[in-house]
Amino acid sequence: MPKRSGKSLEDRLAKKDPEFLKFLQKENSKLLNFDFDDDDDDDEEEEEEEVVSGNEEKDEEDLDEENISFEDSDEDMSVEDDGVDKTEQSERKPEIAKGELISKSMVENWVQLLQNDSVDGLKEMVEAFKAALIQTGNAQEVQSKYLIKGSTVFNAVVNACVVELPPMILRILNLPESKDPNRVNLPSTKNKVWKKIKHIIEEYLKSLLQFLSSVASNDLRETIAKHLHQLVVFYCCFPKLSKRAAEKMISLWSTADETVRIIALGCIIRIVLHVPPKLVEDSLKKMYSEYCKNCKFTSVQNLPLITYMRNSLVEIMSLKPDLAYKCAFVSLKALARKLRGLSYGHREKKDKVKDSRKTGKKRKKEKQENIPAVYNWPYLHSLSLWMSVVCQLKSHSRVQQLIHPAVELVIGTLRVNSSAQYYPLRFSCLRMLIQLTEATDAMTFVPVLPFLTEVLDFSGLQKFGKQNSMKYCNFDTSLRMSKAEVHEKAFLDGLIDQVFELTLHYCSCFCHTVAFPEMVLSTVLHIKKFMKICRIPTYKDRMKLLLQKIEEHSNLMRRKRDEASFDLRDINAVECWERGLKQEKTPLTTFFEAWRKKQLEKKALLYADKEKIEKQPEVKLKEKGPRTATAEERERFPELFNWSDNEESSDGVSNDRESNEDVDMKNEETDDDSCSVSSEDGDSE
Numbered sequence: 281m282p283k284r285s286g287k288s289l290e291d292r293l294a295k296k297d298p299e300f301l302k303f304l305q306k307e308n309s310k311l312l313n314f315d316f317d318d319d320d321d322d323d324e325e326e327e328e329e330e331v332v333s334g335n336e337e338k339d340e341e342d343l344d345e346e347n348i349s350f351e352d353s354d355e356d357m358s359v360e361d362d363g364v365d366k367t368e369q370s371e372r373k374p375e376i377a378k379g380e381l382i383s384k385s386m387v388e389n390w391v392q393l394l395q396n397d398s399v400d401g402l403k404e405m406v407e408a409f410k411a412a413l414i415q416t417g418n419a420q421e422v423q424s425k426y427l428i429k430g431s432t433v434f435n436a437v438v439n440a441c442v443v444e445l446p447p448m449i450l451r452i453l454n455l456p457e458s459k460d461p462n463r464v465n466l467p468s469t470k471n472k473v474w475k476k477i478k479h480i481i482e483e484y485l486k487s488l489l490q491f492l493s494s495v496a497s498n499d500l501r502e503t504i505a506k507h508l509h510q511l512v513v514f515y516c517c518f519p520k521l522s523k524r525a526a527e528k529m530i531s532l533w534s535t536a537d538e539t540v541r542i543i544a545l546g547c548i549i550r551i552v553l554h555v556p557p558k559l560v561e562d563s564l565k566k567m568y569s570e571y572c573k574n575c576k577f578t579s580v581q582n583l584p585l586i587t588y589m590r591n592s593l594v595e596i597m598s599l600k601p602d603l604a605y606k607c608a609f610v611s612l613k614a615l616a617r618k619l620r621g622l623s624y625g626h627r628e629k630k631d632k633v634k635d636s637r638k639t640g641k642k643r644k645k646e647k648q649e650n651i652p653a654v655y656n657w658p659y660l661h662s663l664s665l666w667m668s669v670v671c672q673l674k675s676h677s678r679v680q681q682l683i684h685p686a687v688e689l690v691i692g693t694l695r696v697n698s699s700a701q702y703y704p705l706r707f708s709c710l711r712m713l714i715q716l717t718e719a720t721d722a723m724t725f726v727p728v729l730p731f732l733t734e735v736l737d738f739s740g741l742q743k744f745g746k747q748n749s750m751k752y753c754n755f756d757t758s759l760r761m762s763k764a765e766v767h768e769k770a771f772l773d774g775l776i777d778q779v780f781e782l783t784l785h786y787c788s789c790f791c792h793t794v795a796f797p798e799m800v801l802s803t804v805l806h807i808k809k810f811m812k813i814c815r816i817p818t819y820k821d822r823m824k825l826l827l828q829k830i831e832e833h834s835n836l837m838r839r840k841r842d843e844a845s846f847d848l849r850d851i852n853a854v855e856c857w858e859r860g861l862k863q864e865k866t867p868l869t870t871f872f873e874a875w876r877k878k879q880l881e882k883k884a885l886l887y888a889d890k891e892k893i894e895k896q897p898e899v900k901l902k903e904k905g906p907r908t909a910t911a912e913e914r915e916r917f918p919e920l921f922n923w924s925d926n927e928e929s930s931d932g933v934s935n936d937r938e939s940n941e942d943v944d945m946k947n948e949e950t951d952d953d954s955c956s957v958s959s960e961d962g963d964s965e
Contacts, residue, residue, distance in 0.1 A: 379425045382408055387436045394444040397452055399476060405445065406484045408437045413487050418494035422487060442503060445484070446510040452477065463553055464513040481514055485521055489528055498537055505532065505543040512547045516554035526551050526563045534570035534589070545592050552599055560600055564607050567593055568665075575661040578757050586661060594668045605678045608666050612685055615662060619692050622650050654696060655759060660708060663690060667712045671719035687713065687726055694731065700738050700766045704758045706731065707778050714782065717789045728786050729799075732779050733806040736823075741776070742815060745769030752886065776819050780826050781879065787830060788872045792862040794841060794854055797834040804830060833868040 293301040390408065393401025410424035412434055428434050452473050455465050467474040488508055495501045508525075515525040529551070532544040548567075552560050571589050578586065597604035653659075663686075670686050673679040694709040713726045745768050753765075753774035765771055783803065790796055807827045814820050840861070846853035 379411070379427045382411065382426050382428050382433050382437065384433060384436055387433065387440055391440050391444055394440070394448045397448060399452070399480075402445075402448065402477060403480055405437075405441060406480055406487070409441050409484065409491075410487050412437045413491050413494070416491065416494040419490060422490070441484075442507045446507070449477070449481065449511075449514075464550070466513065466517060466554065478517075482518055482521065485511065485515055485518070485525075489521075489524055492528065498540070501536070502539055502543070505540050505547075509543055509547050509550075512550050513554060516551065519556075519559075522551060522555050523559060523562075526555070526559065527566065530563065530566050530570060533567070533592070534574060541588070545596075549596060549599070552596055557600070557603060561603050561606070564593075564597065564600075564603060567596070568607065568611065571665065572658045572662060575658050578657045578661075580754065580757055583757060590661070590665050590668060593665060594672050597669050598672050601673050601676045601679060604669055604673060605676070605682070608669055608679070608682055611662065612666055612682065612689060615659065616685070616689055618654055618659065619689065619696075622654050622696060651697060654693060655702065655705060657759065659693075660705065660759070663693065663709075664712055667716060671716055674720055683716070683720075683724060687716065687724075691726075698734070700740065701761050701763065702759070703735060703738075703775060703778075704755045704761065706735075707755050707782065708759075710782055714786050714789065717786065722790050722793060729783065729803045732783050732786075733803055735775055735779055736806060736810040738775070740767055740772055741810075741819060742813060743767075744816060745772040754886075773818075776822050780822055781876075783826060784829070784868075784872045784875070787833070788869050791833055791837075791866050791868045792858050794837075794848070794858065796837045800830055800834060804834075829868055829871055833866060836866065 290301065293304075387408065390401050390404050394405060407424050408426055408428070410419075410422050411426040411428045413419045413422055414424060415428050415434060428437065453467050453471065454473075455467060458465055469475075488504070488511070492501065492504050492508065495504060512525065512529075515522045526548065529544045529547045533541050533548060536544065548563065552563065571586075571593060574582070574589060575586055597607070666682075667686055667690070670679060670682050674683075690709050690712050694706055698706075710728055710731055713728050716724055717726055717728070747769045748764070750765060750768050750770040753761075753768075753770045755774060755778055761771060787796075787800065790799060793799070804827060807823050807830075811820055811823055811827070814823070844857060846857060848854065
């Protein structure tokens, strides 16, 4: 067994407790020269006597094992020595963690100090809030000199912080008021009061973020979120805290309840207005990724949430147009790469030579397999978001450059597959183009009408649809229909309604332009051709109404052009004439507004009862069997129901059976004749 020397003891003390080593060197250095040899020898002799008395006939291997056990015991002793130090440290920590119990009277005294604008009261209140955070069990690296026990004191501390702290801080700092509620004047570094309380507020803001993460109930989370909204501007004074606050607010904006989402949006707007551009750009990217995550599946239940997230993102991007242009450019480029990869593919020269040998069927099959890369909800909602951003910032010079690529991207997406199964996606893309046309006051011309009139060429509109499982076809929450659903009545009715609505909407955008009659000419001819071919009266009536409104407005515009005295080559005069006509409401616009209002009301009622409609059981027709005669019929026709057993004979029964079979054969023949006559009548109609 190795002997311990004073040098080894000095080294161990230098590692574990250098302050104690210095103390020993100053006071009594002889203690460091303490020799353990005597004690060790005594211990070894005692252990050898025990071994000899227990086992006198041990081999050398057993002795080796004993030596190993001794060495292990020495190591255990050193570990135990370490453990003594650790226990001493652990005994000190609970003394700080336990602290002083907070009573309700203490909280009331602190509230009075806060009302008197005392900085000491602010310190004590922040320490009490840390104790409340520790009680939740999710505190990280938080220590407090106080301890809370009981829900009453916990609620009193939280309530005091929420109610009293924000006005007290604003009174102490004496910040000047700003006209914009979202823009608040930050405290300057020269402010003496701010220098005193800066560290205290930083600790409180850290604890507030952790407390918001640990809260489980929705009511308390809403209260803390409102409280944080009052103090969110102070996060901007601390760069690291502002980043953490932005991330937390974005997570609440994308996952929390409706009221908390709205409060989180207000906090994000205030942060965006006061932080550097780098943090704003990171926040926009994070919000865009969360928006795409929420758009993976679209239904009636989450469609309002997606719409809210899109509108709020557009609002935030309108505050920083330059950063919005940068994000939109990068995202549109990524979407265009996906579309280009679907159309052409990224191939090398060798791959192009191989692909040139492929037949048309193989290429078509590969394209059909790659369609889901583009035809999905995140892709479509991303297009809708950036189109809304372009419409909102249309007056910005840099954003105007994105109009043409955005339009080309939407049209390219629309043309990937023109089959009837993807008509819902076509209508969604056409709504984006009409939105751009309406936002730019018809200054951006996009040919939408040809894509709408192509739908009328669908052969399914020439036949009566099947009435199966689908009660109503919602084009807002569907991308693709199955082959069976394409021939159902609900889908065909929805096609006619969509063509009617979008055509009216697009025509109302250009109803004040000089070239309206010429622009609508091809559409009028196409509708007339459809009315000649169509056999379904309801579809004919709907298209007839659309044709009537378009022709009425075309005749009106021709009369107004004839009455005008300006030269068509004078662009300024034409624009002035169009502006005056736009202020006067035309019959087409009034009709479209009234019709659209009714449609929105119907859609709101439908969304409210959508679950009932989807869960409605299918109506099954009962098979009609032979009807039982009533008592009155038996009394009135006794000969048919009262048979005498004596009159029946074997011959009579056989004769009756033969007569009944003859009657059944005649009835079947008459039924066949009637079916053939009805089919001929249907063909003649």
